[in-house]
Amino acid sequence: MKKNKQKILKIALGILFLAIILVVIYKIYSLNLGSEEIKNYVQGFGKIGPLVYIIMFSLVPLTLFPDSVLAIAGGLIFGLFKGYIYTTIGALIGGTISFYISRYWGREVVKKLTKEKLDKVEEMINNRGFIIIFILRLIPLLPYDVISYGAGLTAVKYKDFLLATLFGTIPGILVFTNLGAQTVNIGSNSFYISVALLILLFIISIFFKNKFISKELKNDIK
Template identity: 70%
Template structure:
């Protein structure tokens, strides 16, 4: 087998594997599963559970399934530490997929995947790159996938995008995973503290949005 055919063979196999994974995950999302159902599904794979979870979270940008639901599920399934690690890995991979879909395939393809307009997000990121992506990631109310797709259409370097994503998602991932981890102790002090942490995250998000994002949006009108 020549080098040319070997390369083509690898590409075909990779596409087939990706299609199979995508179909499985898509069917899971179409079933409108709750947190308990996701837990049962992931745990059904035994030791492969963490890998399956990371794959599911990584493909969220292609399905627009609520990533907060998955993050809470990971805490319930794996606990706080492992749940955070697996979710962070999935978020970075998912963000990368969205970023390169936009960068390589362009605006027309992105429009078919999401309904939100990306113009204002693009303008902000083009102007202040790393800082804006970091601020947007710190705001869980702002759609994760919109930020990723929008970034891919700008001039921001991938290194800046992925670093801003990593640091910016730390609070949000921690809070949502912690809710899942503490949900087995409903009524306990730790459970109520996890709810307080969520409320604080939302309050800080609103403050950051009003102070940085809204101001930038007004400047880009």
């Protein structure tokens, strides 16, 4: 009898968790997709707002919603420090979801989710693992989720994937959350500095993209 109750409880919790995921995904799509709208939505949850934000960021791989918009919203809602922490947690969870979806469900499922060609990403990561994932994470011009899905199709260890993601996303997350945090000070020196840092990030990204990513790869994952 106890086992049956435990099974029913697990099923109920699973259904509840799935329902929460579906509601959040629906809200991501139904919002006007702007930082202010996301801010109002998250703040509407009060004290559990940070958890809702992390869940939203974690589910980005299933929606292909722009990571940068959510990261800017994170800075706007929570400020630079907390925004960076919550965004990083969400990014790592989201990357992990993508990684294991492709690792356990395979290429066909990933193709349907991303509509991208992953052969070159897969080949590069297979050859050089950690360092390639790290370099790719430094380039916000490349789709975050495609890199995660591509890594899951390779033999790279999850630990290497996670560490490369953690360290490689530091500049991008810092710049985007800082931009969000400074939008409350539009016209101030700190705001203009945040915009300058964003421009610098994209210039460096273009350099890394041209330096380390082949033309063939660029064509595949535009």
